[in-house]
Amino acid sequence: NAGVTQTPKFQVLKTGQSMTLQCAQDMNHNSMYWYRQDPGMGLRLIYYSASEGTTDKGEVPNGYNVSRLNKREFSLRLESAAPSQTSVYFCASSELPGAYEQYFGPGTRLTVT
Amino acid sequence: GENVEQHPSTLSVQEGDSAVIKCTYSDSASNYFPWYKQELGKGPQLIIDIRSNVGEKKDQRIAVTLNKTAKHFSLHITETQPEDSAVYFCAASNAGGTSYGKLTFGQGTILTVHP
Numbered sequence: 001n002a003g004v005t006q007t008p009k010f011q012v013l014k015t016g017q018s019m020t021l022q023c024a025q026d027m028n029h030n031s032m033y034w035y036r037q038d039p040g041m042g043l044r045l046i047y048y049s050a051s052e053g054t055t056d057k058g059e060v061p062n063g064y065n066v067s068r069l070n071k072r073e074f075s076l077r078l079e080s081a082a083p084s085q086t087s088v089y090f091c092a093s094s095e096l097p098g099a100y101e102q103y104f105g106p107g108t109r110l111t112v113t
Numbered sequence: 114g115e116n117v118e119q120h121p122s123t124l125s126v127q128e129g130d131s132a133v134i135k136c137t138y139s140d141s142a143s144n145y146f147p148w149y150k151q152e153l154g155k156g157p158q159l160i161i162d163i164r165s166n167v168g169e170k171k172d173q174r175i176a177v178t179l180n181k182t183a184k185h186f187s188l189h190i191t192e193t194q195p196e197d198s199a200v201y202f203c204a205a206s207n208a209g210g211t212s213y214g215k216l217t218f219g220q221g222t223i224l225t226v227h228p
Contacts (some may be wrong), residue, residue, distance in 0.1 A: 104158065
């Protein structure tokens with residue numbers, strides 16, 4: 001069991017470039033999440049998918065789009081990267097939405113210059 | 114929306130001492146309060162959680178207390194060990210609400226345990 005996997009681990013982009021962060025889970029979980037982590041600000045929810053076929057905005061969705069490709073995979077896309085999107089991005093999954101443990105991936109460190 | 118404040122931002126203790134981290138929340142509808150531990154270079158991992166129908170929960174050296182009236186909850190680690198050194202995050206959610214249990218995290222506490 002790999003749990004939650006994320007690719008890439010590191011990425012450097014120039015302002016205006018686009019990229020997609022990939023996330024996959026092998027625990028047959030229904031719900032998946034994307035967070036960003038910035039110093040002194042904890043983790044902030046970008047988008048989530050309560051179940052396959054649904055997505056919804058979190059606390060900081062501007063500048064991002066998501067796709068729940070199937071039950072296993074949930075991708076995050078930056079269409080036109082900005083320096084303010086420099087952050088560490090974490091994907092997580094849980095069996096169901098609500099009071100269930102969220103399992104986090106190892107993160108993607110993104111730098112936008 | 115929910116707002117979670119966490120204190121202190123850094124905490125340094127000697128091995129064997131106790132450590133306490135406190136969080137306050139703003140939304141009285143919140144009913145699920147997990148604590149996550151994040152080691153360097155890794156994603157957060159759940160260490161303990163509490164629901165609003167209980168006031169305290171223990172798991173070996175870790176305990177969490179909840180005061181719904183005051184809207185605060187705390188993490189207590191006893192007999193700290195160097196491997197407890199990490200960043201700890203509290204979080205809150207309304208698990209049964211229309212927000213589908215979205216977690217709001219505190220800012221994090223860097224705990225350092227000195228041998």
